[in-house]
Amino acid sequence: AIEFSNGKTFESIGSVYMTFYDLKHKKAIIDDKKIDGEISFVNDLGDLSTNIPFDYLEKVGVHQEDKLMINGKPSSIMLDRRAGRKNELIVCEGLGGYLEITSRYARACDILKLSPRSNLILEV
Template sequence: MPTLWNKGLQDRWLAFFIFYFYFYFMRIVTLLSDFGNTHYVSEMKAVIYKLCDYASVVDITHKIEKFNVLHGAFILKRSYSYFPKNTVHVAVVDPGVGGERKGIVIKTNNYYFVGPDNGLLSLAAKEDGIRQIVEIENKKYFLENVSATFHGRDIFAPVAAYIARGVDISKFGRSIVEYESIELKASISGDKIIGHVVDVDDFGNLITNIPFSIIEQAGISKVSLKNKELRILKTFCEARAGEMFAYKGSAGTLEIGVNKGSAKEMLDIGIGEKIWLKY
């Protein structure tokens, strides 16, 4: 009996230790890129796990439109805040890799953002509140052999791993004030709402940057786009099959969809395009 009791006590202490380690030491590192289904993603993960084996790496998406920094910035902005405090977000949509653009770490009120200084991190970081920006300069925290074309693996992934290990971001380089920022705001001009398509999902729904609050405050029930009148509905089931309509999306912005169809195909509109909605 004493032996069984001791064993049970040891198991409880082990469970407590695992619980404590998980909640106080484990750090989540997220990845967002335009790499698609390629080995580049796995190489970044391998670097992070090799340097910080207690990290938990989560993919936000690797289906960002190729070279489209605006698309990546929007998806990062709508995703980052669902993660626990102190999550390290790594984003790589980097058409200027190997050039003069800087690599940066941004520490905000609740998170860390690592990636190229091309505006990709700016929407999310500004929303959470920027506390410090550091230019990544200290090669001590890079991989030994840095490729001119893959800073995601050789610079950003190891830096993220070191942050997850508790390294202060001031170790990576000097603090800076100026950084590349994207400004993406909808506006109203006369009887038109002007915005941009910032994402197209796999169903062909057009996600815009137009806050749905604009629609609600104005009491708008219909809009027109490319000479097509769209009802504003709550759900897809309210629309007729094949009907195109506008609705409040899960990110709180105006979206345009087709019940059992594709708004992208019907309107021939892509990510980054400017739209004018007449009401």
């Protein structure tokens, strides 16, 4: 972006690379009161993006402000990720409609001790 703002063209910056990569991850599995998924990405703030569609929560019967367990640790479902208490795990809808796990004043990845490709189990 800096190069373009300084008036350079695509050709002067380098060749265009037109290959796309498909991120491979398993499909989340939904049971009666449990969702089995995995961590797709961990951002610089320690927030966890998952392969679990956010609407799976409704399918297992949980809604806004309900509680659930993530790998045995309590969490809350919130629309506003800033609404949680200090160091509380917050489940919210992330980019693309997938479930995201965050925390105020702490890194969710450190609380759960998870990294990309780690298994994740949500229980009601």
